[in-house]
Amino acid sequence: MTVRFAILGAGRIGQVHARAVAATMGAKLVAIADPLAEAARKVADQYGCDIRTIDAIADSADVDAVVICTPTDTHADLIEQCARAGKAIFCEKPVDLDVARVKACLKVVDATNATLMVGFQRRFDPDFMALKRAIDGGAIGDVEMITLTSRDPGAPPADYIKRSGGIFRDMTIHDFDVARWLLGEEIATVQASASVLTDPAIKVLGDYDSVNIILTTASGKQCTITNSRRASYGYDQRIEVHGSKGSVRAENHREANIEIANASGYTRPPLLNFFMSRYTAAYANEIAAFVDAVAKGGATPTTGHDGLRALELADAALQSAQTGHAIRLSDKA
Amino acid sequence: MTVRFAILGAGRIGQVHARAVAATMGAKLVAIADPLAEAARKVADQYGCDIRTIDAIADSADVDAVVICTPTDTHADLIEQCARAGKAIFCEKPVDLDVARVKACLKVVDATNATLMVGFQRRFDPDFMALKRAIDGGAIGDVEMITLTSRDPGAPPADYIKRSGGIFRDMTIHDFDVARWLLGEEIATVQASASVLTDPAIKVLGDYDSVNIILTTASGKQCTITNSRRASYGYDQRIEVHGSKGSVRAENHREANIEIANASGYTRPPLLNFFMSRYTAAYANEIAAFVDAVAKGGATPTTGHDGLRALELADAALQSAQTGHAIRLSDKA
């Protein structure tokens, strides 16, 4: 079976997914939608697909699956529309910035028996997958403590920050998902500290740029997350998992795998500087996993529930940073 | 001027300091004291020094400085006795497990104008010193966020744990001191999570084996500390400091600097497995710094105040772990 795709949104991430769909065996790009005619045209020309409106796509018999790459505030509505239209749905995170809206949306997904995958691409990074396989294969025994380090090369523009829901919902949300994926147990409490160290403008916007979070499970496993909006040396993305029998870590990706030695020392290049180049393989793997799930009718590796839980953790972290209290999560989403 | 030393306590750490004193230019080991005659004899034979009682040492005109290596619960009394006797004092951490007792002891130190150095050897590790110099030299700009990782190869015996004051006062106390040293600003709040993951016996003793702490300063700088009493791969001691212009980290020390490659991959040896072999150079540097301060009459690089602050942070961390609340420290010790 070939899964026939439409992409909703021809922006930066829409183009990434269009390329992934085009390159995936068993997938075919049928249509692209975007209010900007030029953006849609560019994708259509490159991959030889139609340009259609979103409504037309929802009604298209020759479209099996959609990839939602539109602005965040449209995600929940589009998920509901496509779910009702019987499409399999891949949606970029988050489903929505509001937990109640997410829950309402997921009810529609459940009611329509729709397939929904929320895009947490880090789970599909080859190195992180190798790390997960090492853990699952028993290489480190029982997981005990995890250290996640995520630092952006620089803060996004003020306009983006305003609509982002804040650092916890925009940036840390990926780490929350990775933490849940690796801990293998739901998180019971969240403690967080947040401050503004890189740019006072971020404070004016009511957001933070430097945060640390401790997540603790009922059995006492712990995960720390350290995030910064500034890293002069590139896009810093590391995982270290400590277990009863050992530890495993995934290292950063550099611009090139060389080292120069001179009187100043031994220097390797900075890190890849952009999430799209760092996670190129992850984006391709993610779409391949979605195609596989749709073609075989199985569960998607990441779900709407995963999107909801990550958002709840973000809300809890914000509350902890503001009150200084450890925030307890109910076990039910 | 040669600084003439007596060592109080001929146990494991007393022997380390005896060797350091013997090897330090400008220092001379005059006497050793220990209730176990055999232990004292061994040191006396090796370094050609006298065996005296502690009281005799306090009264000895040919002793300028003492190194207190006796059990923790004797530290404060011995500091007071030696301070009154006009000796310069190097005391292993902690001064006492009780903050009030420490404060009373430091009053005596102040009143007698005694020189007191508390042994936080990590500040004297050559790698950590190089890291500190890099920061002070501006290599990473302003310090923003610090990650300290300290993991012991295995938990100490139950008897030790009982008398240790718990993991925060016994193990994390070194990280608290390192955090203060590197942050360059007093810590305002402490958040901690603690659990027992390695051995239920530790729970029975009322202690923890796995803890994470977030320290935050008034200006919003943050430091995370991750501690475990178990690390199959050796004694894990790492520092990473993230600043406005870059980051610097100090790596672990291995048993040997080799790598074996075969069909299973590329393998380097485990870490040094014991704090005394890991910090050999630090112990020597620490005594040299003390000798230098005594000889020149200057301030010691670590003080009784440093010992007190680290203990207060340990108390705050314990309170936070037990209540889930961020604990605020007053700015006065």
Add this chain to the structure above:
Amino acid sequence: MTVRFAILGAGRIGQVHARAVAATMGAKLVAIADPLAEAARKVADQYGCDIRTIDAIADSADVDAVVICTPTDTHADLIEQCARAGKAIFCEKPVDLDVARVKACLKVVDATNATLMVGFQRRFDPDFMALKRAIDGGAIGDVEMITLTSRDPGAPPADYIKRSGGIFRDMTIHDFDVARWLLGEEIATVQASASVLTDPAIKVLGDYDSVNIILTTASGKQCTITNSRRASYGYDQRIEVHGSKGSVRAENHREANIEIANASGYTRPPLLNFFMSRYTAAYANEIAAFVDAVAKGGATPTTGHDGLRALELADAALQSAQTGHAIRLSDKA
């Protein structure tokens, strides 16, 4: 201008180049030729191109460039045929195993003014390109001494070895080309040592599996090459260049960028095990560079002359290994 391609030979490397052509902007795959109908069909189906005979391709007005991926003993004839037919030619190394035949072939290329690029893909590896840029940018001063390490995971089958021309012409030839590329000066003398250490069957075939070579230029720059047909830890491909002001090296590529620590030590995965996965990016870059040269009418980055010189070095190395004498190369090819 779009460069219209035909691929001669639909085997393993033909498929690699077909994919590269398909993925390169400004290139279009028009036809595939292979005596095995099934192999040709597979490529034609995948990329939507014609199946034609080699003679038909030579006569095709809609083919601008050919990629020769046929067996080595056909290369020279096909280069001549395609050169006379006015096609731009990309040919896998070597042009031929016999220096006289190569020279005759290159005369035809010259006489027909044909564009000929010989495939030395290592020059197009992103890491090696970064290393070359570092050298050209002055990072290490003047190049003085180079160390090239190339080890195959295992020896090829006996049938391949018989037709290969021996380890120097088959395997070391890539290192000879890299040496020339990086030394920036022609090689004056070759010294080599060769033995059979991995499999006596290789000795029976009159070949070697373990060789070391020293190349020296007229000004005294030196390059050592170490080759083995066996490496349990994967496909070992390293370059280290030592210069007057520093040194630069390119590291190996691993299966994943993780490290596992336990009581046995710290282990990273083995190296990528296959030249095609190791040099995936290089193969793509190589074709892109050829397309660029053809489209713009400029010189190709590697030429028939480069192919000839590498072969002459291989012949000299073999002679040195057999006689023990340093072999002097004339400065004219």
Add this chain to the structure above:
Amino acid sequence: MTVRFAILGAGRIGQVHARAVAATMGAKLVAIADPLAEAARKVADQYGCDIRTIDAIADSADVDAVVICTPTDTHADLIEQCARAGKAIFCEKPVDLDVARVKACLKVVDATNATLMVGFQRRFDPDFMALKRAIDGGAIGDVEMITLTSRDPGAPPADYIKRSGGIFRDMTIHDFDVARWLLGEEIATVQASASVLTDPAIKVLGDYDSVNIILTTASGKQCTITNSRRASYGYDQRIEVHGSKGSVRAENHREANIEIANASGYTRPPLLNFFMSRYTAAYANEIAAFVDAVAKGGATPTTGHDGLRALELADAALQSAQTGHAIRLSDKA
């Protein structure tokens, strides 16, 4: 039994050995000899030993062993004098720069049944010892090919070079000894290339500064040595051994074990810059091994024969570099 030592020569290396003797259990420094009264006085004061003439030392009943740290051209005579006086002898390499003189000297050593250890300190470096243990323990199977890299931070003064016997006898001699130690088989042929790249003054002195050597054993094992008198990044000392089942390498030592990351990349400090700081532990281990051999009456780990063989390899390398021919060594020393 305590081995009672005299040191002949109170220069730089004599001081290193005096310190090693003083720090070694079972050894005692009894006397120092040096024509410069001040130099001898300094050592005598520091370690509390006598000052005696060399002749007096040879006649001293309270001296069991001597360490010869005098200029090279006195070594052979002093070895003979001390051997006849019944002393155990540790002599810095080389015994002499002339093979015939070395052979004559070793005849006296044999005739007098004297214990003679020639100082090849690299065999006692903890990392290289760990590498050797890995090989002996079967970690890499049979040794096949070795790569030795030794680069000095800078060339010695012209005066030293004049008396040194040239780069092969002065610098490469250590690599020749390491090669013999690790190959586990005598070397059959030597091929070498040598040039002057760092300073024309070295050419005027008839010496080289940049050399590569291939050593081959009768069974076909090979070792390459690359040497340079210039390395801007410090004292470069690496070993890589490739075997039938894997490979093992020993890495360089840095000034500190830290890494700084910023917009320019990730930088580790340069290497230790001086052979005495790089090989501090090796020098101590070497003397301890000598003391052990003398105390137990066993064979020394390195012998006069080892010194002779390394010198013969140096001579062969020089001859090969001058003639371009592979030089065959007889199997008898």
